[in-house]
Each structure stands twice: as C-alpha cells, then as structure tokens.
Amino acid sequence: MHSSNDCTRPCARRTGLTEGRAYSRSDNRTQRRLGLKAPGRFSFFGESRRRLQQIKYLGIQQANVRGPPDCWHQTLGILTYTRVKGVIHVGDRPPAHREALPHSTERINLMHHRCLTALAVAIGLLAIGAIPASAGSVNITVSTKCSPCTYSITVFGSIDANITLTVHTTVTFTSQSGAVTSVNRDIPITGSNGSYSATVSDIASPVDCANTFGVSAQASLTFPSKTVNATFSGGLMGGCSAPPSVCTTGPQSLVYNVKENSNNASEIVWFNSHFKLQGTVPSSDFTVNVTNQTITFGPSTLAVPDAVITFSSQVNCASTSFNTSTNEWDTFIPLAYATHADEIFSAGLAYILPSNFPQNVNNVAWNATFTSTAPSLHFQFQYGAANYLSQNNRGEVFPLTGGGQPDYNVMMIDPVHNAPTCNGYNGGDHAGTPENPQVKGLVTGGGSGGGGSNWTGSWSSTPTYICAAP
Numbered sequence: 001m002h003s004s005n006d007c008t009r010p011c012a013r014r015t016g017l018t019e020g021r022a023y024s025r026s027d028n029r030t031q032r033r034l035g036l037k038a039p040g041r042f043s044f045f046g047e048s049r050r051r052l053q054q055i056k057y058l059g060i061q062q063a064n065v066r067g068p069p070d071c072w073h074q075t076l077g078i079l080t081y082t083r084v085k086g087v088i089h090v091g092d093r094p095p096a097h098r099e100a101l102p103h104s105t106e107r108i109n110l111m112h113h114r115c116l117t118a119l120a121v122a123i124g125l126l127a128i129g130a131i132p133a134s135a136g137s138v139n140i141t142v143s144t145k146c147s148p149c150t151y152s153i154t155v156f157g158s159i160d161a162n163i164t165l166t167v168h169t170t171v172t173f174t175s176q177s178g179a180v181t182s183v184n185r186d187i188p189i190t191g192s193n194g195s196y197s198a199t200v201s202d203i204a205s206p207v208d209c210a211n212t213f214g215v216s217a218q219a220s221l222t223f224p225s226k227t228v229n230a231t232f233s234g235g236l237m238g239g240c241s242a243p244p245s246v247c248t249t250g251p252q253s254l255v256y257n258v259k260e261n262s263n264n265a266s267e268i269v270w271f272n273s274h275f276k277l278q279g280t281v282p283s284s285d286f287t288v289n290v291t292n293q294t295i296t297f298g299p300s301t302l303a304v305p306d307a308v309i310t311f312s313s314q315v316n317c318a319s320t321s322f323n324t325s326t327n328e329w330d331t332f333i334p335l336a337y338a339t340h341a342d343e344i345f346s347a348g349l350a351y352i353l354p355s356n357f358p359q360n361v362n363n364v365a366w367n368a369t370f371t372s373t374a375p376s377l378h379f380q381f382q383y384g385a386a387n388y389l390s391q392n393n394r395g396e397v398f399p400l401t402g403g404g405q406p407d408y409n410v411m412m413i414d415p416v417h418n419a420p421t422c423n424g425y426n427g428g429d430h431a432g433t434p435e436n437p438q439v440k441g442l443v444t445g446g447g448s449g450g451g452g453s454n455w456t457g458s459w460s461s462t463p464t465y466i467c468a469a470p
Contacts, residue, residue, distance in 0.1 A: 136158045137228055138167060139155065139409075140219035141321035142321075143330045145325075149205040149208075149237075152324070153199065153217070156410040156412075157196060157410075164188055165191075165223070166187065167186070167220070169220075171216075171217045173214070173215055176211070181206050181207055185203075195407075195410050195436075199409070210240060212236060212238045215237050216234075218230070219232075231422075233316075234317050239285075245372060249466060251369050252368055252465050253366070256364055256366070258362070258363065259361070260353065261361070264353055266352070266355050266357075267352075267353050267387045267389060267390065267444065269447050270457075271295055272385075274345050274430075275344055275346050276379075277379065279377045279467070283335075285314075286374035287311070290370055291368070292367070293306065294366075294367045305347060305349070306347070318420065319415055329345070329346075333419070337418075341418050344415070345414065345431040366460075375468075380462050380463075384432070384456045384460065388442045410436060412434060414432060414434075423435070
C-alpha cells in the first residue's frame with residue numbers, strides 16, 4: 001500500500017498550489033493543521049507545501065492552483081474541479097459561497113480516493129486479462145459475377161483472441177463516366193487460432209451489369225488498442241455482354257517430379273501454377289479462363305478450382321481472391337502489364353495430406369484447358385508444390401475455413417511477379433506465394449521445395465500452350 005506521501009509529494013512540486021478555501025465543519029481542523037490565523041481560508045507557501053498530503057483529510061473543497069490538473073486532481077483526492085480563465089478551482093461551489101466565486105466555464109467530475117494513481121495502476125493490471133483483443137489486421141477483397149449480377153465481399157486477417165468483432169466495409173462502384181455508387185455493410189468476424197475470414201456472397205449489384213464499373217472497397221476494424229484499415233482496388237463489375245472465348249488450347253497435361261511420402265502426413269501441399277503471355281497480346285481488355293483442372297497425385301485425382309484472369313485497362317494494380325460462392329480464383333491484371341509480367345498466377349490447390357498417408361509419390365501431373373476472348377495467345381505454363389506444416393511450436397497455425405479446409409483468402413496469394421500488387425506485396429516474391437506472414441513461417445521441406453524461403457516450390461519445365469480457334 002502506498003502512503004499518501006508517496007502519492008502527493010512528487011506532484012506537490014509540480015502543482016503550484018498556492019491558496020484555497022475550506023467550506024466544511026473541518027475548518028477548525030484545517031486551521032490547526034496548517035497554522036492558519038483564521039478558519040476557512042489558507043495559503044500554501046514554502047514549507048507548508050509539505051502538508052499537501054493532509055488536504056484530502058481536511059475537507060478542503062476549493063483551491064486555486066497553477067499546474068497540470070491531471071497530476072493534482074489524482075493525488076489530492078479531489079472530487080470535482082472547475083476551470084476559470086486559466087485558474088483551477090477545486091471542488092463544487094458551496095451554496096453559501098456561490099456569490100463569492102467566479103463563474104465557471106468547465107467542470108469535470110472525478111473519482112475520490114486515497115491515491116488515484118496507485119488505484120489506476122491496480123485496476124489496469126486487473127483489466128489486462130479482460131481485454132478481448134489488443135491488435136490484429138484486416139484485409140478486404142471483392143469479387144463479381146454476371147449471372148446473376150452480384151458481388152461478394154471477403155474480409156480476413158489476424159487477431160490475437162477468439163472473439164467476435166465487426167468489420168465496417170464500403171464498396172464503391174465507379175462508372176466509366178465517373179459516377180459513383182457506394183454501399184456500406186457491416187460484417188461480423190470471429191477469431192480462430194489467431195486469424196479470421198468471413199465472406200458475404202452473392203450480394204445483388206446496385207449497378208447495371210450491362211455497363212462496366214470499376215470496383216474498390218474500404219474496410220475498418222476497431223480493436224481496444226487501435227483501429228486498422230484496408231483498401232481494395234482494381235475490381236470490375238459488369239461488362240457482362242463481353243464476347244465469348246474465341247480460342248482454346250484444348251486439354252493439356254504437364255508431368256513433374258514431386259516427392260511426398262508418409263513422413264509428410266498431415267502437412268498441406270500448396271500446388272500453384274502461373275503463366276507468361278506471349279503470341280499476339282491485344283491492346284484492349286481481354287480475359288483468360290483456366291478450366292477442367294485436375295492434379296493426378298499418386299492414385300488420387302484432385303480437382304483444382306477454375307480460374308478467371310481479367311486483363312483490364314481500368315485497373316492499375318494486380319489482385320487475386322478466391323470466390324467461395326463460385327469456387328473459382330478471380331485475378332485482375334493491369335492491361336499495361338499483360339506482357340511485362342513474367343509470372344501471372346493461374347490457379348492453386350492446397351491439399352491436406354491424410355494422417356494415414358501411406359504411399360510415396362514421385363510424379364504428379366497438372367491437367368488444364370486455357371481459353372481466351374483474345375485470339376492467338378501463347379501460354380508459357382509452370383507449376384510447383386510447397387509443403388506447409390499445419391502448425392508449429394511457435395503457435396502458428398495454418399488458416400482453415402469453418403469446414404476444415406485451407407482458407408485461400410487468408411493465405412493472401414500473390415497474383416503476379418514483376419508488376420504492382422494492390423496489397424503491396426513484396427515485388428521479389430513469385431506469383432502464387434502465400435503472403436500471410438504466419439503461413440510463410442510454416443513452410444517446410446517437401447513437394448518440389450526445400451522450405452526456407454521457397455514458398456511456391458521449385459518450378460516444373462515450361463511448355464508453351466498455343467490458344468487457337470476451336
């Protein structure tokens with residue numbers, strides 16, 4: 001327990017308390033303690049300042065001070081104070097003396113206790129365990145589709161406790177003429193194993209999908225200690241009357257030496273692919289679809305989600321998100337970087353090796369078909385496979401959805417190499433890199449990678465698939 005001297009003496013030197021009035025039956029005690037010549041009024045000068053610790057026992061209700069009120073109101077046990085033209089008057093004005101005091105311009109009620117400073121520290125220490133979460137992060141992506149004309153919002157990030165909070169989002173649709181339509185939506189999120197992810201799917205579009213709109217978004221999440229924000233840009237809504245695909249590569253298959261064995265059971269294999277564009281690349285917007293994708297993995301055939309890659313003059317940065325409602329990868333690339341980017345994320349599959357994984361797998365085959373709205377494209381295709389631990393001894397856990405499957409949006413997949421990304425990812429990382437730092441920390445040897453900083457696995461050979469008229 002701190003003595004009153006412990007609380008008051010350090011602040012006594014800073015308050016500049018010089019005089020005051022006592023309005024209570026303790027006036028006589030005030031007079032005796034402070035050596036005053038007349039009750040009800042007193043002064044503090046020189047040695048009398050040492051008696052500041054007595055103030056809270058003397059019934060003093062008003063005083064003039066010079067100094068920081070955050071010091072003296074805590075240490076002197078004052079109930080209230082008022083501020084008048086730079087002079088602090090401590091205490092409420094007693095009715096009998098109301099006319100003798102100046103008109104107050106500010107009043108703040110304070111808690112009366114023996115030593116507020118010590119009590120505040122104690123309360124703070126007790127409250128630490130009650131704070132649900134002190135920090136975290138937020139990210140936001142928006143995906144769209146034509147049939148029906150809807151959009152989906154995904155928010156994800158890190159959180160240091162399993163609590164429920166609300167992410168405030170605003171999605172903005174900008175027409176080619178500059179007209180803006182904004183929609184606000186609150187999305188509840190719940191932390192699990194240090195991360196969270198929530199998707200609101202198939203929201204009816206507020207704009208006509210026959211036209212083309214740029215899509216951007218903002219997200220805000222407030223923790224007890226701070227507010228974090230995120231932005232998304234580069235999305236497109238509409239243009240649903242776009243021409244159909246005019247070329248196809250037909251089914252293609254690429255075999256690669258990937259080593260997995262029973263020692264890797266329960267790990268996650270991140271199969272990821274990318275391409276580089278060559279051939280006749282148009283100067284106007286176009287799309288690439290990657291469909292009919294499977295991976296032959298030992299005796300198993302794994303289904304890979306479809307992918308849509310949009311090259312648009314309406315975006316100035318690259319982004320990738322996973323649309324959980326359509327089960328497809330949606331990637332946007334600035335048209336200006338269609339030939340400049342040397343790795344464009346195509347598609348990926350995170351596969352959890354069964355706990356009873358029995359076999360040794362040495363070769364896998366990635367099967368896919370490319371189509372495009374632009375004729376005469378050439379795709380230089382590659383893929384890799386990197387292994388990730390489900391958790392490690394540092395408490396890091398691979399992000400999973402509520403259904404127990406890898407959460408692609410929380411993994412934060414890098415969409416491109418050698419082009420700007422909307423999330424500001426490391427420009428030196430390969431396309432397909434999970435940019436979530438927690439996921440990066442779980443990489444280990446296996447697949448076609450050796451762990452360390454090889455987050456995609458080493459690449460396969462690079463065949464060229466030619467997109468020709470069907």
